[in-house]
Amino acid sequence: MNPYWGATLTSFFPLFFHRMLDLLTGKLAWTDLASDEIQVLVFALISIGAALIGTLLILKRMAMLANALSHTILVGIVIAYLLVGGVGGLSLNLGVVLIASVLCALLTTLLTQVIHRVLKLQEDASIGLVFTTLFALGIVLVTLLTRNAHIGLEVVMGNADALHVNDLKIALWVAGGNLLFVLLLYKEWKLTCFDSGFAKSLGFSPSAFTYLLMLLTSATAITAFRAVGVLLFLTFLVGLPLTGRLLTQSLGKMLLWASGIGLFVSLFTVALSRHLLTVYQMPLSTAGLASCLIGVCFLLAVLARGVLSLTFTKKPG
Amino acid sequence: MGEVNSPAIEIKNLTVHYGKTPVLWEINCSIPRGILLGILGPNGAGKSTLLKTLLGQLKPIGGETLFFGEKLREKKKKIAYVPQRSSVDWDFPINVENVVLMGRYQKLGMLKWPKKADRQAVHAVLDRVGMLPFARRQISQLSGGQQQRVFIARALLQEADIYLMDEPFAGVDIATEKALIALFAELKKEGKTLCIVHHDLMTVRSYFDWILLLNSCLIDFGPVEEVFHEENLKRAYGSSAYLFTETKKLAQARSTGDE
Amino acid sequence: MLEFFTDPVLRAPTLGTMLMCFGAGLIGCLAFLQKRSLVGEALSHAAYPGVVLSILVSSLLFPFSEKGAALSILIGALLTSSLGLIVIHQMEKRLKISSDAALCFVLSLFFGVGVLFASRLQIIQPLWFQQIQLFLFGQAATMVDGHIILYGALALFVVAAILFLFRYLEILYFDRGFAKALGMRVGPIDLLTYFLLVVAVIVGMRSVGVVLMSAMLIAPPAAARQWTNRFGPFLALSSFFGLLSGFLGNLLSIYVPRWVGEPHLSLATGPMIVLVASSLCVASLLFSTQRGYCTRMARIAAFRLETASENLLKALYKKREGKKSWWLLKWLEWKGLVENSALTDLGVQEAEKLIRLHRLWEVYLVHMGQGVERVHASAEEMEHILTPEIEQELQALLDYPTVDPHEQPIPGGAR
Numbered sequence: 008m009n010p011y012w013g014a015t016l017t018s019f020f021p022l023f024f025h026r027m028l029d030l031l032t033g034k035l036a037w038t039d040l041a042s043d044e045i046q047v048l049v050f051a052l053i054s055i056g057a058a059l060i061g062t063l064l065i066l067k068r069m070a071m072l073a074n075a076l077s078h079t080i081l082v083g084i085v086i087a088y089l090l091v092g093g094v095g096g097l098s099l100n101l102g103v104v105l106i107a108s109v110l111c112a113l114l115t116t117l118l119t120q121v122i123h124r125v126l127k128l129q130e131d132a133s134i135g136l137v138f139t140t141l142f143a144l145g146i147v148l149v150t151l152l153t154r155n156a157h158i159g160l161e162v163v164m165g166n167a168d169a170l171h172v173n174d175l176k177i178a179l180w181v182a183g184g185n186l187l188f189v190l191l192l193y194k195e196w197k198l199t200c201f202d203s204g205f206a207k208s209l210g211f212s213p214s215a216f217t218y219l220l221m222l223l224t225s226a227t228a229i230t231a232f233r234a235v236g237v238l239l240f241l242t243f244l245v246g247l248p249l250t251g252r253l254l255t256q257s258l259g260k261m262l263l264w265a266s267g268i269g270l271f272v273s274l275f276t277v278a279l280s281r282h283l284l285t286v287y288q289m290p291l292s293t294a295g296l297a298s299c300l301i302g303v304c305f306l307l308a309v310l311a312r313g314v315l316s317l318t319f320t321k322k323p324g
Numbered sequence: 325m326g327e328v329n330s331p332a333i334e335i336k337n338l339t340v341h342y343g344k345t346p347v348l349w350e351i352n353c354s355i356p357r358g359i360l361l362g363i364l365g366p367n368g369a370g371k372s373t374l375l376k377t378l379l380g381q382l383k384p385i386g387g388e389t390l391f392f393g394e395k396l397r398e399k400k401k402k403i404a405y406v407p408q409r410s411s412v413d414w415d416f417p418i419n420v421e422n423v424v425l426m427g428r429y430q431k432l433g434m435l436k437w438p439k440k441a442d443r444q445a446v447h448a449v450l451d452r453v454g455m456l457p458f459a460r461r462q463i464s465q466l467s468g469g470q471q472q473r474v475f476i477a478r479a480l481l482q483e484a485d486i487y488l489m490d491e492p493f494a495g496v497d498i499a500t501e502k503a504l505i506a507l508f509a510e511l512k513k514e515g516k517t518l519c520i521v522h523h524d525l526m527t528v529r530s531y532f533d534w535i536l537l538l539n540s541c542l543i544d545f546g547p548v549e550e551v552f553h554e555e556n557l558k559r560a561y562g563s564s565a566y567l568f569t570e571t572k573k574l575a576q577a578r579s580t581g582d583e
Numbered sequence: 584m585l586e587f588f589t590d591p592v593l594r595a596p597t598l599g600t601m602l603m604c605f606g607a608g609l610i611g612c613l614a615f616l617q618k619r620s621l622v623g624e625a626l627s628h629a630a631y632p633g634v635v636l637s638i639l640v641s642s643l644l645f646p647f648s649e650k651g652a653a654l655s656i657l658i659g660a661l662l663t664s665s666l667g668l669i670v671i672h673q674m675e676k677r678l679k680i681s682s683d684a685a686l687c688f689v690l691s692l693f694f695g696v697g698v699l700f701a702s703r704l705q706i707i708q709p710l711w712f713q714q715i716q717l718f719l720f721g722q723a724a725t726m727v728d729g730h731i732i733l734y735g736a737l738a739l740f741v742v743a744a745i746l747f748l749f750r751y752l753e754i755l756y757f758d759r760g761f762a763k764a765l766g767m768r769v770g771p772i773d774l775l776t777y778f779l780l781v782v783a784v785i786v787g788m789r790s791v792g793v794v795l796m797s798a799m800l801i802a803p804p805a806a807a808r809q810w811t812n813r814f815g816p817f818l819a820l821s822s823f824f825g826l827l828s829g830f831l832g833n834l835l836s837i838y839v840p841r842w843v844g845e846p847h848l849s850l851a852t853g854p855m856i857v858l859v860a861s862s863l864c865v866a867s868l869l870f871s872t873q874r875g876y877c878t879r880m881a882r883i884a885a886f887r888l889e890t891a892s893e894n895l896l897k898a899l900y901k902k903r904e905g906k907k908s909w910w911l912l913k914w915l916e917w918k919g920l921v922e923n924s925a926l927t928d929l930g931v932q933e934a935e936k937l938i939r940l941h942r943l944w945e946v947y948l949v950h951m952g953q954g955v956e957r958v959h960a961s962a963e964e965m966e967h968i969l970t971p972e973i974e975q976e977l978q979a980l981l982d983y984p985t986v987d988p989h990e991q992p993i994p995g996g997a998r
């Protein structure tokens with residue numbers, strides 16, 4: 008019996024914090040976590056990862072490459088599903104999915120580089136060409152292999168309600184990995200993103216960091232796809248850092264704001280979703296709700312900045 | 325071990341290719357210590373390429389370079405690089421202090437955090453370039469001249485013996501240019517060697533001791549009174565140089581299969 | 584094959600998608616030239632909430648009208664897509680956010696809004712929810728003759744607009760500053776082209792779906808660009824490639840299942856169209872007569888062949904000993920430069936020309952300041968590259984030298 012059944016916004020938060028306290032003090036077992044709680048925790052962990060690597064991605068202007076990755080990872084996941092057995096969104100062999108997705112990420116990046124540098128096509132067109140072709144190829148393969156022309160929408164949209172304690176463990180590992188890589192190499196990230204020429208002269212390799220970032224992105228995307236689907240993961244990845252950027256000029260504070268807003272959005276989304284279900288009998292997509300909330304936060308940040316600073320500089324021309 | 329009196333930089337038969345086309349052809353020169361060297365040449369002459377090759381970022385087809393008589397690997401920490409200002413994203417969320425601090429990263433290595441002593445060093449260096457009041461300022465709010473000073477400060481923090489700078493005076497106000505030249509003179513007095521890619525022929529005589537005239541091949545090299553004259557400039561910038569650039573382009577087209 | 588145009592079931596999808604790809608290929612050129620090919624991706628995702636919301640609204644207002652629904656879907660998609668465009672523009676100009684971040688944000692956020700409302704729709708109007716799937720993945724097979732008319736009209740509109748604006752667009756995309764200096768009304772033209780882009784995206788979503796729509800805006804122009812440098816032919820070729828992809832995509836979606844032995848398998852047309860377009864693009868990148876990769880490789884090989892045969896010619900002239908490549912000799916014979924392993928008059932002329940160029944270049948390099956010992960290597964290379972025009976200029980510049988830096992005579996040098 009889900010303890011959140013019938014909860015509203017006002018009753019959700021106290022109950023949640025009370026149970027979290029129990030969890031930390033050991034009175035509540037991990038396996039007894041309610042689905043709402045798992046959702047909050049998984050979303051929170053995704054947010055932290057997304058905030059960290061999303062910031063690096065937009066500083067390196069690789070946001071659309073991340074978009075491309077998220078599409079091809081989709082195909083990799085589906086094919087991995089088929090190879091391992093049965094499209095159903097049920098328990099997945101994480102090892103297979105992880106490898107398939109990392110391979111897709113590498114394939115996408117590599118092909119894009121080849122088409123851009125060897126075949127000399129401009130970069131935006133190279134990105135667009137590669138990921139749409141791979142995506143189309145994936146759909147065709149899936150149709151031929153499953154004799155079925157419809158791919159599960161779940162992979163695109165995610166299904167937060169089906170989240171399981173296993174997903175929580177995976178999310179924990181990935182968020183931990185993101186934290187580790189970003190914080191340990193913090194000054195190296197700053198250096199290679201800001202001034203790659205100078206970085207090289209000191210002996211660092213900016214391209215190695217780019218590949219590392221791609222790998223971290225695909226790993227985080229996999230954790231996210233079950234909860235929010237690969238496309239809405241991008242709202243976390245790009246929306247959280249952009250909101251943080253509006254609120255501060257310092258890189259460190261930007262990361263903190265982005266993560267903080269992400270945590271808030273995670274908690275509030277699930278609470279709101281439960282509230283709407285209880286009070287209005289409206290079951291809505293939790294992923295969509297989270298995405299919209301991030302949009303709202305962004306809008307608020309824009310207004311806040313507009314109010315605080317008097318100059319909204321327009322680019323000339 | 326290099327000799328005590330070995331030149332700052334020794335370049336022997338250096339040839340660098342872009343694909344199959346030579347960008348630098350058989351460069352030979354011996355740059356003595358404690359001078360201000362101006363590197364001049366028309367567009368595409370290979371000036372930035374020379375700097376990057378010296379730093380080991382580009383691999384030459386042939387030839388070698390020695391720093392104080394030793395290979396780059398041994399002396400890397402003694403060489404500071406100031407890249408072109410345009411190569412950087414000035415909207416990056418970072419302040420002046422932290423940019424300069426990057427000059428310490430090589431010494432710190434990976435995984436170590438900067439300490440208080442490092443920050444004090446940063447302040448000292450910022451003071452030297454006249455940017456101490458701006459330490460906490462966002463770099464997007466700086467003018468061209470101020471940005472350049474920050475870059476120079478970062479190089480100073482590296483406490484190097486050789487400074488390689490790519491067009492430090494491009495897009496910079498007069499006051500900054502004068503301040504920087506004064507600073508470079510001080511560094512020269514301290515025995516440092518400064519090699520600067522420069523674009524303004526008007527100021528060459530007053531700024532530099534020696535010059536290196538480049539147009540893919542070495543046109544001339546030596547003290548400014550001996551080398552900076554009309555005939556050499558004609559060779560470097562004149563119609564014969566233009567012909568040179570054209571043939572270079574043709575050679576490049578042949579090697580990449582373009583029409 | 585004709586049945587694709589006549590059969591009542593096949594002709595609507597075929598003609599409809601052909602027309603839609605035609606329009607997309609045309610409009611995509613403009614985004615391509617601005618290096619903003621990925622805008623289509625953002626716009627197609629931004630159209631999604633419009634589709635959902637309009638279905639929600641029309642299902643409440645007109646519960647049983649399908650035609651009404653189709654129309655309101657178009658309007659809804661147009662509205663949110665245009666809104667997406669405005670947001671992207673404002674983010675870039677006012678908030679100074681880099682364009683890739685702006686595109687990615689709008690893409691995912693708008694899609695999220697769509698997902699949110701779709702989840703509601705799924706409950707209250709499950710049948711209508713199915714309609715939305717058509718837009719996500721495209722469902723060309725269910726198109727009817729009415730669609731042909733609609734797409735035809737829209738394609739015509741796009742073509743007319745571009746023809747009308749042709750001269751302006753040509754100048755605008757070549758040199759924006761110049762266009763403004765001429766007093767051209769850059770703002771309204773930009774607006775119109777963006778509007779056309781939105782229309783093309785909305786129209787195309789029905790055939791290939793949200794995700795693959797951007798492919799039709801990118802692949803045909805990218806392919807066409809490899810074949811021409813002129814604006815008019817670029818537009819024409821791109822739309823042709825679009826048209827071709829549309830047709831072949833439909834063809835393959837029927838034939839491929841037959842080839843793999845499953846004639847009743849329904850293969851979505853959208854992905855097939857995209858695969859055809861991408862193949863055309865890659866083929867163009869590889870084989871186009873001007874810039875194709877394989878063409879370039881062939882030119883390099885040809886140049887190497889020429890160089891090797893010229894070196895052999897020189898060796899024969901100087902009566903050098905050593906093994907001579909049999910087939911290079913045959914090549915020289917075929918060109919009339921060699922006969923019975925000896926040089927013909929023409930051959931002698933050619934060889935002397937090479938030597939002249941070599942020594943002339945050496946003089947030039949010394950003139951430029953290179954040491955005499957070093958000029959030989961460079962001259963070895965350049966003798967194969969110097970053209971008669973450059974030779975003329977060198978001769979004039981160096982005042983028709985008669986000896987090279989090694990005191991060797993320059994054949995045919997003095998004038």
